[in-house]
Amino acid sequence: MNLARAIETRDLAQLPSRRDEDWRWTDLAGQIRDLPPASPQGVAKSAGPFAALANETVTIVNGRGPGLIEISGKQIIALRFVSASEGTAHASKVAITMGEGADAVLLESHEGDAAGYLAHAGLSIDIAPGAKLERIVLVSDAEDAIGVSLAQVNLAPGASFAQTVLTAGARRQRIETRVAHPGGGASVRMDGAYLIGGRRHGDITTVVDHNGRDGTTDQLVKGMVRDQARAVFQGRIVVARGSDGTDARMRHQALIASDRAEVDAKPELLIFADDVQCAHGNTIGALDEQALFYIRQRGIPEAEARAMLTTAFIAEVVDRIGHVGARDVAAAWVAAHLESA
Amino acid sequence: MLSIHDLHATVGGKQILNGLTLDVPAGEVHAIMGPNGAGKSTLSYVLTGRDGYDVTSGTATLNGDDLLSLAPEERAAKGLFLSFQYPLEIPGVPALTFLRAALNAQLKARGGAELAAPAFLKLAKAKAAELKIDFDMLKRPLNVGFSGGEKKRMEILQMAMLSPRFSILDETDSGLDIDALKIVADGFNALRASDRAMLVITHYQRLLDYIQPDRVHVLSRGRIVASGGPELAHELEASGYDRYAA
Numbered sequence: 219m220n221l222a223r224a225i226e227t228r229d230l231a232q233l234p235s236r237r238d239e240d241w242r243w244t245d246l247a248g249q250i251r252d253l254p255p256a257s258p259q260g261v262a263k264s265a266g267p268f269a270a271l272a273n274e275t276v277t278i279v280n281g282r283g284p285g286l287i288e289i290s291g292k293q294i295i296a297l298r299f300v301s302a303s304e305g306t307a308h309a310s311k312v313a314i315t316m317g318e319g320a321d322a323v324l325l326e327s328h329e330g331d332a333a334g335y336l337a338h339a340g341l342s343i344d345i346a347p348g349a350k351l352e353r354i355v356l357v358s359d360a361e362d363a364i365g366v367s368l369a370q371v372n373l374a375p376g377a378s379f380a381q382t383v384l385t386a387g388a389r390r391q392r393i394e395t396r397v398a399h400p401g402g403g404a405s406v407r408m409d410g411a412y413l414i415g416g417r418r419h420g421d422i423t424t425v426v427d428h429n430g431r432d433g434t435t436d437q438l439v440k441g442m443v444r445d446q447a448r449a450v451f452q453g454r455i456v457v458a459r460g461s462d463g464t465d466a467r468m469r470h471q472a473l474i475a476s477d478r479a480e481v482d483a484k485p486e487l488l489i490f491a492d493d494v495q496c497a498h499g500n501t502i503g504a505l506d507e508q509a510l511f512y513i514r515q516r517g518i519p520e521a522e523a524r525a526m527l528t529t530a531f532i533a534e535v536v537d538r539i540g541h542v543g544a545r546d547v548a549a550a551w552v553a554a555h556l557e558s559a
Numbered sequence: 560m561l562s563i564h565d566l567h568a569t570v571g572g573k574q575i576l577n578g579l580t581l582d583v584p585a586g587e588v589h590a591i592m593g594p595n596g597a598g599k600s601t602l603s604y605v606l607t608g609r610d611g612y613d614v615t616s617g618t619a620t621l622n623g624d625d626l627l628s629l630a631p632e633e634r635a636a637k638g639l640f641l642s643f644q645y646p647l648e649i650p651g652v653p654a655l656t657f658l659r660a661a662l663n664a665q666l667k668a669r670g671g672a673e674l675a676a677p678a679f680l681k682l683a684k685a686k687a688a689e690l691k692i693d694f695d696m697l698k699r700p701l702n703v704g705f706s707g708g709e710k711k712r713m714e715i716l717q718m719a720m721l722s723p724r725f726s727i728l729d730e731t732d733s734g735l736d737i738d739a740l741k742i743v744a745d746g747f748n749a750l751r752a753s754d755r756a757m758l759v760i761t762h763y764q765r766l767l768d769y770i771q772p773d774r775v776h777v778l779s780r781g782r783i784v785a786s787g788g789p790e791l792a793h794e795l796e797a798s799g800y801d802r803y804a805a
Contacts, residue, residue: 512649518661519632
């Protein structure tokens, strides 16, 4: 079941629905009654959020663009998935291969330049031994769009992969990342932040499969929902038999800023090895009313006080971004999304 | 300056203030003393507008402005400041960022221009030095990991930066050693002026040795039951609150 296949084959039966356990909170079949027409060729309206930071840019508009990116040495690449046509559907597929010892930053943006589209972005990333990749995914879908991003990351021993997803949701949206983790000193960071308002829906799903000794995974996902928004976090870390020495940590923390907003969280650690260190934590709550009063007593208006506390809450995720320029873009993204609240 | 008349208030449905009447004229420092549970902290929260502290009758005005109809930030903009008994930790917000946001919000609410960064930093450095606060501490998240004494000093620093017209100090002496108490008292005394007034809430007479109040009031069961000059504080220290308690 997947959206890409549904778009390619124009077969609605391929859509994931609430009957699929992994999709029960992000039902697509119930949302898509007719498949929109295929997207025509299109043109991106802007240079994208990372234009100033990258030394190479790959742009995919309405599913059309280069399908292979080969990385060697040190590179900062902007990868843009642009949806430029209203009410149409497209699926993209990009493969990224990193050579041994390569060291790259992937600044990925999903840009909704039109309304009501249906978009699927499929990405496969192969990271060779000793190579390092930091992936920042900034998802700015249109409010009434449906978008799915599915990345499969294959990590070699001694390689490292660090990811930060930033999303504000869409009509239905899912950002899914699957990592094949070989252990052998390889490390994974799987972070995310969501700030979702209106009637938007944002889903961050991750799966990390540890299949080998001595691997680490560190995950921090934080977010805030307001109005009638809904956030979904599904984090699964699997430690296969024999993957001793694995160190896996997962933390998800959410703020709910309205009675009608919702967060569905499913943190899962499936451990089949004996000698491992694993921990997970999941908290969902509201802003501290005492702290809010304290800030307001100093003269700071309530909306600003809430934004101040929420910014500080999300900052923990932003601060873990390694690339300084991307960290600044992320901080500005947080500020912009709290200002419009 | 501050005028409270026949104030009744409840917390969680329980009557805490029972007809409290108090006038603190400009230029004066008044102390409120009283046994635990008398309503001292409730008074400070009712005046500053904390949620859950419900006024059922009575009035409270600052320079003629009805405080009770205003949001907490609007009261602050009118010049009302509370030094908290238990200052909150604000993770992720550096003390300097917080102070600047507060100062500029108040300036803006009063229709003034915001203070530019260099002028703000100069002011913060000067005030921190006066209060013997290491300036680097202001780069850390506000109150996070600060000791009890450091938090109280940060309260007085905020007071010095915001220069409020009316300050309430709620048990600011608790948790302070004698050196810190002197520094805090010096900071407090530096703010005394003919156009300002202050209310010092305390359980013990100790702080009043350093902050000479003009008047001392005894609060018991939600109302002022005795008032006098500074000597009243000494009497209370000697005889205790028993004669005023239930």
